[in-house]
Amino acid sequence: MNKIKECSIASALLTCFSASATIVEFNTTQGSFQVNLYDQTIPETVGNFLRYVNQARYVDSTVHRSVPNFVVQGGGYKYDGSIPLTAIETNTPVVNEPKLSNVRGTIAMAKLQNQPNSATSQWYINLKDNSTSLDSDNGGYTVFGEVIGTQGMVIVDKISNLNRCGEVPVVNYTSAQCVDTDTNPDGGNLVSVTSVVIIDLDPTTANELSPPVNVLVNKVPTPTPEPQPTGSSSSGSLFFSIVLMMGVLRRRFVGVR
Numbered sequence: 102m103n104k105i106k107e108c109s110i111a112s113a114l115l116t117c118f119s120a121s122a123t124i125v126e127f128n129t130t131q132g133s134f135q136v137n138l139y140d141q142t143i144p145e146t147v148g149n150f151l152r153y154v155n156q157a158r159y160v161d162s163t164v165h166r167s168v169p170n171f172v173v174q175g176g177g178y179k180y181d182g183s184i185p186l187t188a189i190e191t192n193t194p195v196v197n198e199p200k201l202s203n204v205r206g207t208i209a210m211a212k213l214q215n216q217p218n219s220a221t222s223q224w225y226i227n228l229k230d231n232s233t234s235l236d237s238d239n240g241g242y243t244v245f246g247e248v249i250g251t252q253g254m255v256i257v258d259k260i261s262n263l264n265r266c267g268e269v270p271v272v273n274y275t276s277a278q279c280v281d282t283d284t285n286p287d288g289g290n291l292v293s294v295t296s297v298v299i300i301d302l303d304p305t306t307a308n309e310l311s312p313p314v315n316v317l318v319n320k321v322p323t324p325t326p327e328p329q330p331t332g333s334s335s336s337g338s339l340f341f342s343i344v345l346m347m348g349v350l351r352r353r354f355v356g357v358r
Contacts, residue, residue: 124301130293132256138246146245149195154297164292167261167270174225180288191221199241202313203231209244236317
């Protein structure tokens with residue numbers, strides 16, 4: 102039951118693999134942090150996430166959204182040497198499993214607005230307790246793991262505290278450059294997830310964790326204020342305009358695929 106198995110025909114060859122991972126490590130250009138997956142409680146979503154890990158879809162992906170005191174979001178795009186960002190190839194959407202609460206430090210799946218079962222590759226990490234809105238909105242957002250270790254959320258908070266162009270976190274890039282129509286960031290200015298790797302195959306590593314249960318899934322959600330981007334598509338940089346057109350900066354988790 103803890104095994105995540107997949108057999109797929111990538112080309113003419115049949116490739117099969119299995120994994121029973123419950124701890125993965127996100128290696129980013131801002132530092133590394135570990136996530137303990139709830140594979141026994143949230144099996145479908147963990148299985149979906151591990152398929153992207155095993156298929157190396159998250160290698161050199163971009164953290165494309167950061168909203169202070171809300172979420173940090175990634176798993177949707179890559180920087181392949183030029184703007185616009187390249188969308189990650191996605192698999193079939195996974196069924197929603199809104200069993201656990203969106204409290205600080207938990208990781209969950211982003212999805213399309215008004216489509217509870219539309220999550221594919223994009224994940225987000227809660228920077229605060231977002232249970233009053235995300236536990237019930239859109240059928241409830243599926244939490245499938247939590248950041249662990251004394252430095253785990255230190256790294257996530259570090260990313261959330263970076264300067265932003267709109268909602269895109271940037272490094273060594275100023276607010277003035279964000280609105281300069283002649284300037285665009287390159288890969289070195291973006292926050293990259295260089296890899297997500299399995300570091301523990303023990304299927305019982307989550308036994309000592311006590312994630313809070315989602316008791317609000319059938320309640321009316323508390324509205325979350327819409328994040329205000331820096332600049333605008335008319336006066337901002339080409340980078341900002343392109344990202345805006347991609348739908349990356351839409352409210353909450355709309356247009357995630």
